[in-house]
Amino acid sequence: MRLHVGNAVGATPLVEITKLDIPDGIRVFAKLEFLNPGGSIKDRMVKYILDHAERVGALQPGATIVENTSGNTGAAIAMFAAERGYRAILTMPDKVSQEKQNVLRAMGAQTIVCPTAVRPDSPEHYVETARRLHREIPGSFMLNQYDNPLNAEAHFHTTGPEIWEALGGRITAFVSSGSTGGTISGIGGYLRSKNPDIHVVLLDPVGSIYHKYFHEGVVDPREIAAYHVEGVGEDHLAKCMDFSVLTNVIRFNDRNAIQMCHELARKEGLLCGGSSGANIWGCIEVAKALKPPAVIVTVLPDSGAKYVSKIYNADWLAEQRFADGSSATVSMRSPAPSDA
Incomplete structure (x- = not known):
């Protein structure tokens, strides 16, 4: 059998995050999606x-x-x-x-x-x-990635099952940022099809519309603003984002994500992109609201090698003025169909 690049996609490793400030009794796992051949999920x-x-x-x-x-x-x-x-x-x-x-x-x-x-x-x-x-x-x-249901379907049939099998179904929450919605809708949809009690939490950057839409059911153009983290949030509703899968949406800002990128690099040896930093930041925020024992899982979508001129560049960091913003207060709700 001839092996193609496509044969190398998927089956990425899952690692436990152990060196960060995670509450006792909570375990956090991350799927290393930057190890796909094209460098991302x-x-x-x-x-x-x-x-x-x-x-x-x-x-x-x-x-x-x-x-x-x-x-x-x-x-x-x-x-x-x-x-x-x-x-x-x-x-x-x-x-x-x-x-x-x-x-x-x-x-x-x-x-x-x-x-x-x-x-x-x-x-x-x-x-x-x-x-x-x-x-x-x-x-x-x-491809029409924002509105194509095959986007989420790809993760429902591949990434979701890989996570479920790797952790033996012992999952309390899946946490991830999103833009098209394919990753969180597909993985979250699969995990909740196996266990509807699993929390699925979307992380949305300040400047995106998803947070307010989830909590208030409206799209407010005044919410739209520029932010630095790439590949997350959106200025319009992507049809691929399945809000019925989500149990909560919390906000993060550039500083939350970028500071966590540096912590991951220095403490865990994981050089990741901004969305990965946001995802781990969100896992820790969610962990604070969970009763132990609990298992939280996320994905690390891409490598920090793609952001050496930005996130890991001292001059760029010095030039930027990130809004401090207070940390999100997370209240974990019981998953229910009305969460859409």
Whole structure:
């Protein structure tokens, strides 16, 4: 049997976080998704959607793949496009790190950088730019990661079962940030299908709309603001985000995530991206609200190697003024269908 890049996607290790300030009787585990061949958790979703598109004939040989991305989905697309003979055109907001942009170009993808600080319906927005290119390029294929149910399905059938089996079903809570919603909806949906008492907690950055939408049922444009952590939060409701799976949503800020990145590096030897820092910060916040014994699990979506010019750059850190913001107060509610 010939082995392809796709054969290396998934089956990532799960490690326990032991050196941080975690309450007694609470165990925290993290799945090292940055060990996928494309360097992030997005390899799973991209492979799943491309495999499906090829099976049903939606993606023809030599076609152009167009997608909007914060970098990691783009890296996975560029990797598979290079291997399978497709052209890739990727649009992204200008806050995406230079490392991520360079990786995409190195693998032959065309990148189009769009302004971050524009309205979601602006023709300059990176999502709208990708949609326009998809309409204009004959025979092109767009993954549509924000609204494609296959995004969450990929994690329901792969990441979720891997976590469940690795921990023998002994899981109290799954905690993760999200943007498209695929990771938390898929993993959370699988885990709750096995045990509906599992808490599924979304971490949402200040500047995103998900927190208020979950708690109040409204989208408030005044909530939308710029933040530095990439690949998390959103300025519009992604159809892939299944709020019925969630049992709580708590807020974090850039400082919460970035400080935790440095703690993970120095205390656990894990050099991770900003969303990973947010995820571990959220696990510790949730741990404070749980009665021991309890097991919390999360994912570390990508590597800090993609953010050396930002998160791990002393000059960049000195230039930024992060809002302090008080830590979220977490109240763990019993999972119920009305949590949607």
